[in-house]
Amino acid sequence: MSSARTAEAAVEVVDLVKRYGPTVAVNGLTFHAARGAVTAVLGPNGAGKTTTIETCEGFRRPDSGTVRVLGRDPGSDGRELTARVGVMLQAGGIYPGARCAEMLRLMASLAANPLDPADLLDKLGLAPVATTTFRRLSGGQQQRLALAMAIVGRPELVFLDEPTAGLDPQARRATWDLIADLRRDGVTVVLTTHYMEEAERLADAVVIVDAGQVVASGSPYELTSGGAERQLRFRAPSGLDLDRLLSALPVGSIGKESPSGHYVLEGEISPAFLASVTAWCASHGVLADDLKVEQRTLEDVFLELTGRGLRT
Amino acid sequence: MTTTAPGTFTPQPGRAPLTRMITAQAAMELRITLRRGESVLLTLIIPVLMLFGLARVDVIDVPGSRIAFFTPGILALAIMSTAFTGQAIATGFERQYGVLKRLGASPLPRWGLLTAKTAAVVVLEIGQIAVLSVVALLLGWSPRGSFFTVVLLVLLGTTVFSALALLLAGTLRAEATLAAANLIWFVFLVSGGVLFPLSRFSPAVRDLLRWLPLPALADGMRAVLRDGALLPRHDVAVLVVWAAVLVTATASTFRWE
Numbered sequence: 001m002s003s004a005r006t007a008e009a010a011v012e013v014v015d016l017v018k019r020y021g022p023t024v025a026v027n028g029l030t031f032h033a034a035r036g037a038v039t040a041v042l043g044p045n046g047a048g049k050t051t052t053i054e055t056c057e058g059f060r061r062p063d064s065g066t067v068r069v070l071g072r073d074p075g076s077d078g079r080e081l082t083a084r085v086g087v088m089l090q091a092g093g094i095y096p097g098a099r100c101a102e103m104l105r106l107m108a109s110l111a112a113n114p115l116d117p118a119d120l121l122d123k124l125g126l127a128p129v130a131t132t133t134f135r136r137l138s139g140g141q142q143q144r145l146a147l148a149m150a151i152v153g154r155p156e157l158v159f160l161d162e163p164t165a166g167l168d169p170q171a172r173r174a175t176w177d178l179i180a181d182l183r184r185d186g187v188t189v190v191l192t193t194h195y196m197e198e199a200e201r202l203a204d205a206v207v208i209v210d211a212g213q214v215v216a217s218g219s220p221y222e223l224t225s226g227g228a229e230r231q232l233r234f235r236a237p238s239g240l241d242l243d244r245l246l247s248a249l250p251v252g253s254i255g256k257e258s259p260s261g262h263y264v265l266e267g268e269i270s271p272a273f274l275a276s277v278t279a280w281c282a283s284h285g286v287l288a289d290d291l292k293v294e295q296r297t298l299e300d301v302f303l304e305l306t307g308r309g310l311r312t
Numbered sequence: 313m314t315t316t317a318p319g320t321f322t323p324q325p326g327r328a329p330l331t332r333m334i335t336a337q338a339a340m341e342l343r344i345t346l347r348r349g350e351s352v353l354l355t356l357i358i359p360v361l362m363l364f365g366l367a368r369v370d371v372i373d374v375p376g377s378r379i380a381f382f383t384p385g386i387l388a389l390a391i392m393s394t395a396f397t398g399q400a401i402a403t404g405f406e407r408q409y410g411v412l413k414r415l416g417a418s419p420l421p422r423w424g425l426l427t428a429k430t431a432a433v434v435v436l437e438i439g440q441i442a443v444l445s446v447v448a449l450l451l452g453w454s455p456r457g458s459f460f461t462v463v464l465l466v467l468l469g470t471t472v473f474s475a476l477a478l479l480l481a482g483t484l485r486a487e488a489t490l491a492a493a494n495l496i497w498f499v500f501l502v503s504g505g506v507l508f509p510l511s512r513f514s515p516a517v518r519d520l521l522r523w524l525p526l527p528a529l530a531d532g533m534r535a536v537l538r539d540g541a542l543l544p545r546h547d548v549a550v551l552v553v554w555a556a557v558l559v560t561a562t563a564s565t566f567r568w569e
């Protein structure tokens with residue numbers, strides 16, 4: 001870890017360990033979030049994302065390792081950080097009986113130079129429910145209010161724990177636009193998400209976490225291009241003889257059928273490769289459907305690294 | 313969905329002046345409390361109805377003037393309802409819903425949150441005392457005693473009951489806090505010297521009850537407002553001791569999450 005990097009990082013987590021009784025929630029996790037950048041922490045359920053973020057927010061104390069936020073220790077300098085850091089919890093944090101605008105105004109009145117709460121509600125599509133109590137807001141509206149509360153105080157760093165969970169496509173896009181605007185204006189954003197598309201679109205840096213450890217990190221481009229050729233995907237009746245197909249393709253090509261009837265071929269995918277595949281299909285009377293050549297997605301990387309098993 | 317002008321979100325962090333933060337938080341607490349029907353019922357409607365009923369209907373025998381006996385006790389009960397029962401239940405759920413946690417990450421310091429809560433409680437109490445006093449005066453009440461001693465008793469009672477509220481809310485689950493707060497309210501209603509004098513109990517029980525907070529507050533209020541006592545020493549001492557014990561216990565056990 002170079003000192004230049006230290007000076008730039010808004011968040012530095014080094015060898016963080018956090019246990020809950022016998023459960024090791026975070027197991028030697030290290031990552032940095034650069035100032036002014038959007039960093040996405042990606043991982044399956046129970047990976048330790050919330051635990052890590054909440055340690056950075058000062059809610060939880062590390063069992064070992066260090067956490068520095070804007071150069072401070074959130075455990076002991078938490079008071080100083082509260083005015084500089086915006087927080088969106090994964091859930092809760094709002095009086096069920098508080099009206100939407102009222103809650104946002106409260107958060108605004110705690111800050112020295114807040115944004116205009118009414119403008120922010122408008123920006124997030126909450127103006128029509130401004131006088132609705134929190135308990136009567138829909139799940140997505142509740143999420144957006146929590147997001148608005150995190151940024152209304154004009155913080156220099158925001159932690160957003162699953163900012164788009166449960167949002168409809170329009171609301172998700174509005175949130176993405178908002179995060180892009182935060183980045184444009186120099187706010188550092190650290191968010192967690194399960195959505196690869198979101199990380200790919202929004203983040204300057206992605207940290208993939210599984211079982212409390214970082215399994216990969218880098219820019220979305222580095223992660224998706226790392227070691228990866230392109231893929232060719234198609235659908236066809238299940239049970240094609242893949243070995244025979246691969247023998248008709250350049251050496252080193254690989255392929256698999258997963259799930260049944262869905263085929264993925266990887267290799268040096270050239271026009272000739274494509275022609276060989278379609279020719280092989282034609283000679284076997286197979287109609288390849290939905291055939292496409294694509295870059296490995298972050299989702300592929302994610303599933304490769306974290307496996308396909310369901311998480312507890 | 314509108315797009316924002318560049319620079320809209322340019323960081324300008326900073327905390328508001330303390331007084332603004334605490335005022336805003338206290339106003340929020342107050343509005344939330346007044347919006348909950350059950351808390352208005354508990355803190356205002358029930359005490360007013362009790363005052364009417366007990367003063368007018370001769371079901372419970374008390375020595376001397378009925379209104380002079382019941383008003384101080386009902387004032388004490390109203391203070392307990394606000395500072396203890398209402399506050400314990402509200403704070404328990406705030407903790408469960410993560411409100412306390414979220415506010416812990418805001419620029420409002422924790423002691424500022426407690427100050428705001430106390431301010432909201434005191435404002436509510438002033439309202440309760442005003443309404444109950446007017447009703448009592450209309451029913452023929454003629455209070456005696458020192459205004460400052462009453463204020464002292466109210467402040468001590470508020471400290472004791474707020475600390476007890478936060479002790480429960482800060483350690484038990486919200487549902488358990490709800491149950492315990494209602495149970496304690498009811499037990500004190502019956503045994504606190506509000507509905508009938510402590511002299512109805514056997515001497516042993518009475519001596520025990522005199523060391524508990526609500527009987528002390530009710531008895532102290534009665535000693536001043538009915539009998540014109542300058543300083544009900546025993547009651548004040550009991551409240552001071554409870555305040556010291558409960559504030560210490562609460563400060564060392566309260567959990568925000």
Ligand SMILES: Nc1ncnc2c1ncn2[C@@H]1O[C@H](COP(=O)(O)OP(=O)(O)OP(=O)(O)O)[C@@H](O)[C@H]1O
Pocket residue numbers: 020023024025026043044045046047048049050051052090
């Ligand atoms: N307060 C707690 N007490 C006990 N165990 C906990 C606590 N918080 C988290 N855990 C456990 O720690 C592990 C990591 O949880 P965490 O909430 O950090 O995961 P996450 O990555 O945020 O998951 P999700 O995507 O589902 O939000 C899980 O196994 C969880 O059960």
Ligand SMILES: [Mg+2]
Pocket residue numbers: 049050051090161
């Ligand atoms: Mg989580």
